[in-house]
Amino acid sequence: AQSVTQPDIHITVSEGASLELRCNYSYGATPYLFWYVQSPGQGLQLLLKYFSGDTLVQGIKGFEAEFKRSQSSFNLRKPSVHWSDAAEYFCAVGSMDSSYKLIFGSGTRLLVRP
Amino acid sequence: NAGVMQNPRHLVRRRGQEARLRCSPMKGHSHVYWYRQLPEEGLKFMVYLQKENIIDESGMPKERFSAEFPKEGPSILRIQQVVRGDSAAYFCASSPRQFPGGTDTQYFGPGTRLTVL
Numbered sequence: 322a323q324s325v326t327q328p329d330i331h332i333t334v335s336e337g338a339s340l341e342l343r344c345n346y347s348y349g350a351t352p353y354l355f356w357y358v359q360s361p362g363q364g365l366q367l368l369l370k371y372f373s374g375d376t377l378v379q380g381i382k383g384f385e386a387e388f389k390r391s392q393s394s395f396n397l398r399k400p401s402v403h404w405s406d407a408a409e410y411f412c413a414v415g416s417m418d419s420s421y422k423l424i425f426g427s428g429t430r431l432l433v434r435p
Numbered sequence: 436n437a438g439v440m441q442n443p444r445h446l447v448r449r450r451g452q453e454a455r456l457r458c459s460p461m462k463g464h465s466h467v468y469w470y471r472q473l474p475e476e477g478l479k480f481m482v483y484l485q486k487e488n489i490i491d492e493s494g495m496p497k498e499r500f501s502a503e504f505p506k507e508g509p510s511i512l513r514i515q516q517v518v519r520g521d522s523a524a525y526f527c528a529s530s531p532r533q534f535p536g537g538t539d540t541q542y543f544g545p546g547t548r549l550t551v552l
Contacts, residue, residue, distance in 0.1 A: 325477075357543070364439070364526060364545040365478075411477055419491060421468065423528070423541065425477030 323348055325414050327426035334402050335434045342397040342429050344412030353415030354395045354424065356386055360408045367415065368410075382406070407433045437462065439529050439544035440509075447550045454514040454521070456547045460529030467510045468541055469495075469502060472524040481497045484510060524548045 326345045334340055346352060357365040366401055369380025376388040386397045395412060409428045416422035440459040448454050465486055470478040475521050480494040484504035495502065499517075504510040514521055525548075528541035 354538075362443075365528075365543040366541065367540060368541055396448075413477075419481055419483075421466070421539075421541070422480045422491065422494070423468075423470075423478070425470075425479070427475075427477045 322415060323414065323424055325412055325424050325426040326415075327410075327412055327429045329429045330427070331430045331432065333432040333434060337401050338384045340397075340399045340402045340406070340431070342410050342412075342431070344397065344416045344426060345393050345396045346395065346412075347393065348414060349360050351390075353420055354386075354388060356380065356384070356395075356397050357411045357413060358382075358408045359411065359428075365411065368397070375401040402431075402433055404435065407431055439464075439527055439542055441525075441527050441544035441547050443547060444545060445548050445550070447552060448517045449552050450518055451516050454517050454549055456512040456514075456525050456527075456549070458510040458512070458527030458529075458544060460527075461508070461531075461542055464529035464531050464542075466530045466532070466539075467504050468528045468530075469510075469512050470526045470528065472526060472546070474523070478526060481512075514549075517549075519551050522549055523550045 324347050355370045356368040359365050368384050369378045371378045371388045409430045411428050412426040413423040467484045469481040472478045482495045482502045483491040498513045501513045524546045526546045528543045530539040530541050
């Protein structure tokens with residue numbers, strides 16, 4: 322069965338430090354990949370998406386992600402974290418049989434130290 | 436352009452009551468999706484609707500749950516005879532189109548947090 326794994330439940334970084342959030346997926350074909358951010362009590366905001374083409378994707382708020390087919394990964398990065406980035410981050414993949422059916426990872430909660 | 440609207444934001448029901456959750460998609464979007472998020476988990480797909488049609492309800496429990504997206508008005512997710520296990524956040528998303536063989540970006544609403552006492 323298809324799945325999305327976010328191995329880190331919590332990550333704490335200092336403000337200004339770099340960030341990498343991991344995402345691995347199991348999928349039989351070229352996937353559609355997404356990163357969403359959820360602030361407490363809020364809905365999900367799309368950070369970036371990968372459908373095809375350049376494997377390094379730029380998103381909003383200074384985030385980027387790189388699709389690596391050989392590693393089945395789509396890790397999210399940011400060179401310098403701001404306190405306002407503290408939130409929960411979800412990686413998602415479009416289902417192989419029904420691409421509209423997003424399969425989400427369990428999320429990574431980011432804490433930012435002042 | 437307003438985003439996806441959901442109401443109510445918070446809903447409290449006693450066991451056995453009915454819960455009705457509403458979702459208004461973004462302007463120009465004709466595809467609506469409902470997801471459920473249990474505490475400490477990611478979102479799980481429930482149902483995909485277009486205007487007046489249920490396209491895929493494979494993620495929806497067979498009993499007590501129903502969804503509709505009428506020609507006029509918001510999409511409604513209805514849960515009859517709620518139980519404590521229905522307590523969760525229910526998110527609606529919308530997209531403008533589904534091109535053949537592909538997908539389109541889903542934009543999410545703020546969610547409805549259902550608490551069953």
